[in-house]
Amino acid sequence: MKLSKLEKTIFYILLTAFSLYFLLPFVWMILTALKSEAEAYTFPPKFFPSVWHFDNFKAAWNSQPFGTYLANSLIVAVLTTIGQIVSCSMVAYGFARFNFKGKKVLFTLLLCTMMLPWDVTAIPLYMEFKIFGWINTLKPLIVPAFFGSAYYIFLLHQSLTSIPRDFEEAAKIDGANEFQVFTRIFLPIMRPVLNLIGVLNIITVWNDYLGPLVFLNDRSKYTLALGLAAFKGVHTQQIVPTMAITVVMVIPPLIAFGFAQKYIIEGMSGAIKE
Amino acid sequence: MKELTKKKKINFTPWIFISPWIIGFLIFTAMPLLFSLIMSFFNWPVIGQKVFVGFQNYITMFTKDAQFYKSLFITLKFALIFVPFNLIIALILAVMISIPVRGVYAYRVIFYLPTVVSGVAVSIIWGWILNGQYGVFNYILSFIGISGPDWLNNPSWAIVAIVIAGAWGVGTMMLIFYTAIKAISKDLYEAAYIDGASNVRSFFSITLPLITPTLLFNLVTSIITSLQEITLVLLLTNGGPMKSTYFYGLYVFNNAFVKNRLGYACANAWFMFLIILLLTALVFKSSDVWVYNAAGKNKKRSKTS
Numbered sequence A: 001m002k003l004s005k006l007e008k009t010i011f012y013i014l015l016t017a018f019s020l021y022f023l024l025p026f027v028w029m030i031l032t033a034l035k036s037e038a039e040a041y042t043f044p045p046k047f048f049p050s051v052w053h054f055d056n057f058k059a060a061w062n063s064q065p066f067g068t069y070l071a072n073s074l075i076v077a078v079l080t081t082i083g084q085i086v087s088c089s090m091v092a093y094g095f096a097r098f099n100f101k102g103k104k105v106l107f108t109l110l111l112c113t114m115m116l117p118w119d120v121t122a123i124p125l126y127m128e129f130k131i132f133g134w135i136n137t138l139k140p141l142i143v144p145a146f147f148g149s150a151y152y153i154f155l156l157h158q159s160l161t162s163i164p165r166d167f168e169e170a171a172k173i174d175g176a177n178e179f180q181v182f183t184r185i186f187l188p189i190m191r192p193v194l195n196l197i198g199v200l201n202i203i204t205v206w207n208d209y210l211g212p213l214v215f216l217n218d219r220s221k222y223t224l225a226l227g228l229a230a231f232k233g234v235h236t237q238q239i240v241p242t243m244a245i246t247v248v249m250v251i252p253p254l255i256a257f258g259f260a261q262k263y264i265i266e267g268m269s270g271a272i273k274e
Numbered sequence B: 001m002k003e004l005t006k007k008k009k010i011n012f013t014p015w016i017f018i019s020p021w022i023i024g025f026l027i028f029t030a031m032p033l034l035f036s037l038i039m040s041f042f043n044w045p046v047i048g049q050k051v052f053v054g055f056q057n058y059i060t061m062f063t064k065d066a067q068f069y070k071s072l073f074i075t076l077k078f079a080l081i082f083v084p085f086n087l088i089i090a091l092i093l094a095v096m097i098s099i100p101v102r103g104v105y106a107y108r109v110i111f112y113l114p115t116v117v118s119g120v121a122v123s124i125i126w127g128w129i130l131n132g133q134y135g136v137f138n139y140i141l142s143f144i145g146i147s148g149p150d151w152l153n154n155p156s157w158a159i160v161a162i163v164i165a166g167a168w169g170v171g172t173m174m175l176i177f178y179t180a181i182k183a184i185s186k187d188l189y190e191a192a193y194i195d196g197a198s199n200v201r202s203f204f205s206i207t208l209p210l211i212t213p214t215l216l217f218n219l220v221t222s223i224i225t226s227l228q229e230i231t232l233v234l235l236l237t238n239g240g241p242m243k244s245t246y247f248y249g250l251y252v253f254n255n256a257f258v259k260n261r262l263g264y265a266c267a268n269a270w271f272m273f274l275i276i277l278l279l280t281a282l283v284f285k286s287s288d289v290w291v292y293n294a295a296g297k298n299k300k301r302s303k304t305s
Helices: A005-033 A055-062 A066-097 A103-115 A118-132 A139-147 A150-161 A166-173 A178-207 A210-215 A224-234 A239-272 B002-039 B056-063 B066-097 B104-116 B119-129 B136-143 B158-169 B171-182 B186-194 B199-210 B212-227 B231-237 B248-257 B262-290 B297-304
Strands: none
Touching: A005 A239, A005 B066, A005 B104, A005 B119, A005 B158, A055 A066, A055 A239, A066 A103, A066 A139, A066 A150, A066 A178, A066 A224, A066 B002, A103 A150, A103 B002, A118 A139, A118 A210, A118 B002, A118 B248, A118 B262, A139 A210, A139 B002, A150 A178, A166 A178, A178 A224, A178 A239, A178 B119, A210 A224, A224 A239, A224 B119, A239 B104, A239 B119, B002 B262, B056 B262, B066 B104, B066 B158, B066 B171, B066 B212, B066 B248, B104 B158, B104 B171, B119 B158, B119 B231, B158 B231, B171 B212, B186 B199, B199 B212, B212 B262, B231 B248, B248 B262
16 A cells, blocks of 8 residues: 555554554553542542652552462463463364364364353353352362363464374374374474463453352452452542552553564464464 | 274374363353253252243243343444444554554554453443543543533443443454455555555455455454443443443343342343344355355355354
């Protein structure tokens, strides 16, 4: 597309205008978290705090067991990531590198589960986990990850199908068994996509609100997302500490995204393309 | 005998690899799905006697529960505003970030950034921005002479507030459009340019027809997600004011986990499941008319998407 000088100027103005919509809320979040309570509640709003209250974070953090919530979030994030990487790599390999009866039906079924509404399964899952004795433990959030997730399996599957058959044949001639072909040849090939899945999973799990809301009811089991929502619920008239915790909540996914943005923007779109 | 075991071994290898998903599918998807259908025929409290009631839950839902229709209507209204709005913004942004000018990568990242933020944080941030008394949004509007409403406490504006906050996460859809646009051959644009076509003309004659399969994919997924929207309404308005944002997802959630009517909530959930299936089928069916089809190549794609 060729742009004239005038078009280019208009284009940049438009880009910047849109950027404001996407960026200013972040800026406003940080500025609010650093104000005094009295200064936050003024109209017209003051953009910059007259005194920068960096101790807001400490005060807000210590007002509730956020350390425990954080620990729970980290446990869930680490364990689910391990679970997803192990299970999804196996399943994707099974679907992408073998021919077997019923493969097409099963793979279609797998893709269909991505379209399944959340609440159709959430209610019976609640009953199911109640029978297992898992309610109010972190297990409902962790264990399913060890059985794979349709979207991640799909992403890996796309990265495996284009590889020529010669790869496993050569390895088998060299005396490798099926399992060794998987671990020594295909796991390294899947590595970039596995990294992407790791990051996507950490972000998803860290942000998850509905899962913890349904399956947890004791504060000692809360994740950070649920803890923050509960904090917001009882401190409706105290925006400053709420915003301070929100900043803490938002920063880790942003950092994770920062590390993996090339992977996410190019890699994810590469896979969607199929 | 020896040959038989050998044959068996060959057949079983892929099954071993996909077994985690099969087991997980049975325990965490298939069984709950079936269980949910069964529960919908029961009066099923969390604790206490479960009573088989036949179609009673469905009958109550359709004939006695006014809130069912209200929630359904509000949710459809939301989808009707949100889906086209989101699709258009996503498409505009995708076109913009695919024009190779200096610094465009930075904009790509900026537009995508909010999608990594938790719904909890989104609702807190936007709840504060849209606050009727101290909100910075109304302050900015006042510069251009608009006196903004009390977004979250005004029954006619609350749904718009949800749309504004929800559209913050448009980046995922934008990225999918962007990929499709990037895949279009540059030669087509060159040829159009030589023939004297304007950029706008190129967009409508080349870009738009070629990305219709992606448009279809985004349309279907965004209909599905907006019909299920719950996190934002739960945290931003909690269904209020005056139940003006009491979306269907929230209605089902409250029936199940607040009012303890699990069986009834399952009937609600199954009804929405059927609507979603129907809409998806309808969109795919109509796609023959408007989805660009390059020698059947794209057809296969829209099926798998």
